[in-house]
Amino acid sequence: MINANKPNLWKEDVARSVDLYNTWFMQFAPEAYRSTRVQTTADVKAALKVLDNLKSINPEIIMNNPTIVPTLRMCTAPPLARDRLTGLGYLNKSILSSMEDKGAVPPKMKELELVRNFTAISGVITKLLDKDIFTWLEDGHVPTDEEVYRASTIIADRLCGAVANPIIKNAQEQRQLALIASYLEERGYDRIKHPSDKPITEMKKGTYSFIMNVPIYQSEVTSEDGESGDNEGASKVNLAIDVVIQKKTAQDGEYPILIECKSAGDFTNTNKRRKEEAIKSIQLRNTYGSELKLYLFLCGYFDTPYLGYEAAEGLDWIWEHRISDFDQLGI
Structure with missing residues (x-):
C-alpha cells in the first residue's frame, strides 16, 4: 500500500493537497x-x-x-x-x-x-x-x-x-497528465498508443498511454456498499482510463498500472461522487481479477471521509503534491 494504509498522514496530506489546488487555481484557472x-x-x-x-x-x-x-x-x-x-x-x-x-x-x-x-x-x-x-x-x-x-x-x-467548472476541470486534468508524462519520461518511459485489438498485458514494457480504452464487463452495482454480481449476462464495454503504464520490469503477461486523475475544488462534490471510482475498480476486478490495480492521482479537496471510503473499497492513491509516491509502484 502507498497511502491507503497510513491514516495518520491523511490530515496533513489533505491540507497540502488543498493548498496546491488553491495555488494553481489562483495562478492559472x-x-x-x-x-x-x-x-x-x-x-x-x-x-x-x-x-x-x-x-x-x-x-x-x-x-x-x-x-x-x-x-x-x-x-x-x-x-x-x-x-x-x-x-x-x-x-x-x-x-x-x-x-x-x-x-x-x-x-x-x-x-x-x-x-x-x-x-x-x-x-x-x-x-x-x-x-x-x-x-x-x-x-x-x-x-x-x-x-x-x-x-x-x-x-x-x-x-x-x-x-x-468543466473549463477549470479540463485545464486541471491536462496539467495532471503533463506532470505524469514529465515524471515518466524523466525515467526513460515512452508514450505510445496501444493497439485496441491487443490485450493490455501485451503493452510494450517501459511505455505509457493516455486515455486508453480498457475492455471491462458492465456490471450492475446493486448494494450501497458497492458490491456487484458476477459477469454472467453482463455486456462488455470499454472503460476509458486516464493513464496506463507498463513497467520496464514487467514480466510477460503482467498487467499494467492504471491511474485515474482526480482533482476537485470543494469537499462536497468529491464525497458525492466517491462511489464512481469504487465502481470502476469493481468492474476491473470482475473482469481481470485482483492482480489488476487501479490507483488514484489526487489533487485538491479530498478529505478523510473520502479517503476512508476509497481505502475501504480497496483503492490506493498517489498525491500530486508528492508525486514521488509513484516510486513505490516500481516505475
Whole structure:
C-alpha cells in the first residue's frame, strides 16, 4: 500500500493537497477561463452573423446550424437551461441532446417532427430575447460593431459561466497528465498508443498511454456498499482510463498500472461522487481479477471521509503534491 494504509498522514496530506489546488487555481484557472472566453466571444459573434444579429431566427437556420442552440439559449431573459427550453417548447429531448452534444440534427427523426421542434425553438427564443442586450431589436436600427461586440461578450460570459467548472476541470486534468508524462519520461518511459485489438498485458514494457480504452464487463452495482454480481449476462464495454503504464520490469503477461486523475475544488462534490471510482475498480476486478490495480492521482479537496471510503473499497492513491509516491509502484 502507498497511502491507503497510513491514516495518520491523511490530515496533513489533505491540507497540502488543498493548498496546491488553491495555488494553481489562483495562478492559472483565470487564464484558462479567459482563453475560453475569447474563443467563445468569437463563436457568439459568428452565430449572430448567421442569425442576422437575431433578426432572422427561423427553423431553417437552426436546422442548418445546430451548434448555435446553446448560444440562443443564453440570448434570452432569463437565460434558459436546456431542460427549461425543452419544457417551454414541448420539445423532443433527443433533439437538443443531439444538437448540443453532437452538433448534429438527429438523423433518423422524421422531417415533420424536426420542423415542429425547430419551429418551437424559434418561437420560444424570439419571444424571450433579451432586448436590454440586443438594443437594436427595439427600434430595428442596424447595430454598430461596438454594439455587436458588447452583446457578444455578455453572451460569452453567460456561456462560460454555465460551463465554468468543466473549463477549470479540463485545464486541471491536462496539467495532471503533463506532470505524469514529465515524471515518466524523466525515467526513460515512452508514450505510445496501444493497439485496441491487443490485450493490455501485451503493452510494450517501459511505455505509457493516455486515455486508453480498457475492455471491462458492465456490471450492475446493486448494494450501497458497492458490491456487484458476477459477469454472467453482463455486456462488455470499454472503460476509458486516464493513464496506463507498463513497467520496464514487467514480466510477460503482467498487467499494467492504471491511474485515474482526480482533482476537485470543494469537499462536497468529491464525497458525492466517491462511489464512481469504487465502481470502476469493481468492474476491473470482475473482469481481470485482483492482480489488476487501479490507483488514484489526487489533487485538491479530498478529505478523510473520502479517503476512508476509497481505502475501504480497496483503492490506493498517489498525491500530486508528492508525486514521488509513484516510486513505490516500481516505475
